[in-house]
Amino acid sequence: MNKTRCPWCGKLVDKQADARRYAKEYVLTVIFRRGRIFNHHGVCAHCGNAYSNTINTAIKLSLYIASVVLIFSGFSLGIWILIAIGLALFIFSLLYFLFATRFRRIYGDNGFTIENDKNLFVRMRVIDQYYELRRGEILLLFKDHDAHEPFSRVSPISVSKLDEKAGILEGYWLYHHCDNAYFASLDRVHLYDDEGNVVADITFKEKIQNG
Ligand SMILES: [Zn+2]
Structure with missing residues (x-):
């Protein structure tokens, strides 16, 4: 479950610093919404959006x-x-609450979660898998995603569903980017984890031409 990356821009977060930023920006929310011992609220230093591991x-x-x-x-x-x-x-x-929750987008001032944009849904076929794929993770299409300005490169993908038997992965682009369509047209795309490992090679096509 993703607790390392911002669910908006997909960049690595500094949880402590982001929590302090949240407490400063949303003073009233923090005062009026107590009992959040197991919730982590943060404001991403890269894109300025709020996130939390809150659940219903x-x-x-x-x-x-x-x-x-x-x-x-x-x-x-x-x-x-x-x-x-x-x-x-x-x-x-x-x-x-401690281990099975992940960072979700929230409206900063009331803590309500924001669901993924249905228009950004993607379905992928796993060609080769090298490491474990996990639901709720955010995977990158560029190893050096973090070295670039937020939203400036192709969007990372948040994995929402995994069918290992059928080799099908479902998820959402985090944001619209002109390069998303280009990657979706390729026969083979690497997906990277936080450590820069290729977790899997996938394609967005149902079938690859020429086998
Ligand atoms: Zn962010």
């Missing part, structure tokens, strides 16, 4: 309430299994 507040609250209810009723009725289930649910929720 309703889901989060229901999980917490359910575990508290289970634990308390377990104690009052003396049923240990209820306490055990409550604790397990609580620990599961904590781990989920």
Whole structure:
């Protein structure tokens, strides 16, 4: 799950510095929205947009309430299994919020997440795979993406779905760029991870000409 790259411009973020920037820019949001112990809010130093690993507040609250209810009723009725289930649910929720969330785009002042632009959806076929492909990751089409101005080069891709058996990868360009279409027309494109490794070679075409 992506917790290293800005979900807007795809550049590497400095989480601590970005969190400080968020706290400064959105003072009121920070004061009025407490209970964000496991959320990380940041403002990207490269493009100035806000992001967070926030998840649906309703889901989060229901999980917490359910575990508290289970634990308390377990104690009052003396049923240990209820306490055990409550604790397990609580620990599961904590781990989920810590590890299974990823950076998403948010409106800076209210923290609501912004979904991907449907027009930027892409479907890719995996030709060769060298490292593990993971849902939620942001992969680059240029190894030196970070050395350039935000939005100045072909857009990175955020992976939304993975079908390893069929060798199909689905995702979204992070932004519109005139070079996206050029890369989409190629027979073979490298996808790079944060360390500059080629994770996989893919094509956006359903079939490659001449085999
Ligand atoms: Zn950014």
